[in-house]
Amino acid sequence: MKRKIYNDLLEWKNTKNFKPLMVLGVRQCGKTYIIEEFCKNEFKHYKKINLLQDSDVVKLYASDDSSDKKYNDLKILLNFDFDQEDSILFIDEIQVSEELISELKYFNEQHSNVRIICAGSLLGVKLSKLKKSFPVGKVTRLYMYPMDFEEFLIAFDQESLLLKIKECYKKNESMGILHKTAVDYYRRYLLSGGMPESIKALIECKDDYYNYDLSTLNDMIEDYKNDMNHHVLNSNETLKIRNIYDSLPSQLQNASKKFQYSVITDDAKSREYASPLSWLVESSMVQQCKCVKRPEKPLLGFVDNNVFKIYYSDVGIFNRIVNNDIRTIMIDDMKIYKGIITENYVANQLKAIGFDLLYWKGSRDSKVDFLISTMNDGVIPIEVKAEENTQSKSLKVYNELYHPKYMIRISLKDFGYNLETNIKSIPLYAVCCIQK
DSSP: OOOTHHHHHHHHHTOSSOOOEEEEEOTTSSHHHHHHHHHHHHOSEEEEEETTTOHHHHHHHHSSOOHHHHHHHHHHHHTOOTTSTTEEEEEESGGGOHHHHHHHHHHHHHOTTOOEEEOOTTHHHHHHTOSSOOOTTSSEEEEEOSOOHHHHHHHTTOHHHHHHHHHHHHHTOOOTTHHHHHHHHHHHHHHHOSOHHHHHHHHTTTTOGGGOOTHHHHHHHHHHHHHTTSSOSSHHHHHHHHHHHHHHHHHHHSTTSSOOGGGTOTTOOHHHHHHHHHHHHHTTSEEEEEEESSOOSSGGGGEEEEEEEEEESOHHHHHHHTTOOHHHHHTTOOGGGHHHHHHHHHHHHHHHTTOOOEEEEOSTTOEESEEEEETTTEEEEEEEOSSSOOOOSHHHHHHHHHOOSOEEEEESSOSEEETTTTEEEEEGGGGGGOOO
């Protein structure tokens, strides 16, 4: 499957200042697959090691030998000269060895010609709890997310539909009869989410989506919950992580429009749940959306770190957690969950295309679902609606207070621009077109 991160990998390859590359992201989003494709396609000499299987490499870097000796012994151990031109070494599951993570500084400083790319399960969690020093400034980080809707359409051989969507986005023109087709694909995306294995299972249904195997997503959720046993202090910590994860549907529905520890349990305190919540964020199983006090650039300078929302990292997984079946999704009958699932979908899309997840909440119960910072147009508010009915007071309040260049409303409606209200209408299937 084509992934847009491939272009980022090419950019890293072509840079003059070589640094080891570390690819982070939620489990099963396709990291290993795309890295292997990149290494095989773009380099003449390629070697992959998996530290869950190559215990000798782990033992080598746990020894007291000098960095020079470890470096030379690694070549012999792997029977691979990564110093040679046009070569690359892929270290998978690097989280197993803190010592090797720390040694990436040595690779960068003493052997900057060497191409090394790293990935691993729960790597973000591991990096947040390192006992060894992290090679700050000596490693390039790249974040990978589940497939966005653009990649989803490409996987379904719908490049022509995608080009039409992008053209209508630029011109604010109606999709016409193709609007319904694009909405149908959007609903299919809600069913599978963005995990490659899940999308592959949906493609194999050959348009008979009622035979889509939901066990693919069920297995992923079970794997996620099993992961919650790793890199934690004790079983009590694991229970807290699971309780937070299971509470998210209720969190997104609560009237306060923010994450509340009291929703987890009546007596839950932030000091008890801060570490479990951090674990979920670092694992990329969830995505955090922070509240902005003042919608001015730079937005991150006006963040209230104590007020935030939490989304699942994948909308397909969200639908399985709340037990929305295939028919419920395909006929658009998600009832009480429809609004928050739609909002979660938009959050996932914005994150995948490179935006920080931020929102604004004002007085008089007014709130804007997302804020984005653009290079030429300043701060732009985004409101999300699950239906074609787009009546809302919040954008009007925001407009009166801050006078943005324009505002965005994302819904099931076709493209359009209302000069009177200053609102650009974007269909849910076109979030991937928004640019910085």
